[in-house]
Amino acid sequence: MRLGVMFDRGLPPEELVPFARALDTMAGIEDLWVVEDLGWTGGLTSAATALAVTSRLRVAVGITPAPLRNPALLAMELGNLARLHPGRFVAGIGHGVREWMRQAGVAPRSPLSLLEETLVSVSALLSGEQVSLDGREVRLDGVRLVHPPQVPPPLMTGAIGPKSLALSGRLAQGTIVPEGYGPERVRAALEAIAPTGPHELVVLTYLCSGELPEPLAAEMAGFLQVPASEVASLSGTPDEAVARLRALWEAGADTVVLRPTGPEPLRLVVDLLGAL
Secondary structure (H helix, E strand, O other): OEEEEEOOOOOOHHHHHHHHHHHHOOOOOOEEEEOOEOOOEOHHHHHHHHHHOOOOOEEEEEEEEHHHOOHHHHHHHHHHHHHHOOOOEEEEEEOOOHHHHHHOOOOOOOHHHHHHHHHHHHHHHHOOOOEEEEOOOOEEEEEOOOOOOOOOOOEEEEOOOHHHHHHHHHHOOEEEEOOOOOHHHHHHHHHHHOOOOOOEEEEEEEEOOEOOOHHHHHHHHHHHOOOHHHOOOEOEOHHHHHHHHHHHHHHOOOEEEEEEOOOOHHHHHHHHHHHO
8 A cells, every 4th residue: 555645737847846855754655746748847857867866765647648649759758767766756648637638749549559559569678679660640660778787667547438447557667546436436437447457556646634625636637527526535634534545545545645635735734644
C-alpha cells in the first residue's frame, strides 16, 4: 500500500523543487506525481526536475497524452529518465482529454487504437527492440533506441472506460484512475482491468480540509459523468480522511496519490500522516 502526493498543476512551476525536497524527507510518502495538462505544464520536464532534486522518491508522470507525443520521441525521453534514475521513474500514458486534444489539433481517429499502438511500440523500444509498425495511428520504420534503459520504467495507463481499462490490464504494468473514485468504483475498475500479471492500481484523490470545494466536485462530476454527490475525496478531519484512505486501499488500490487543495498543500499531507 503506497502513498504518494501530486504536485498540482495550479502551483507555479518554480515551487516544484522545494515541494519535491520536502516530500523526500517525509516518512510514509513514497511517490511524487507530476502532471501534463494542456496549457499548464510539461510532465517530462517536471519529472526530470523532481528526480534530480530528490534521492528517495519514486517520481511518476500521470499522464502523458498519447496524441501529443510521438512514440519514438516519447520512448527516447522515458528511456533517458529511466537510465539516469533507475528504479525511480514511472511513465503514465493516456488518451488525453478529448477537447484538449482537439484544441491542440492532434485528436486521433481512434483514441483506443492510438493508445494500444503507443503502448506496444514504446514498450518494445524501451526493451531495446527495433520497431516497425504500420498501424492505424502509429507508423514507425526500423526505429531503435541507441541507449535503452537496463531496467525499463513501468508503463501505466490512464483509463476510465471499460475498453481502456481492459487494454491497460492486457498491455500495461499499472492503471491510473482519476480523482473522484470511491471504493465501489475502485472495485469495478479492477474487475474491468482483469490483469494478466502483476499490475499496480493507482487512485488519484483530492485531499482537503472540510468538504471538497464545490467547483472541484462539479468539475470531476462532469468529467466522470456522475452526480456531484458521488465524487469521492479524502475530506473532513484528518481522522475522517484516513478512514477514507484505508477504504480505498481495502477496495484494492495499490497506490493512493493525494492531490491536496488549498493554500498549504503540504500542511494537509503532514496532518494526514500524523493521523495515519
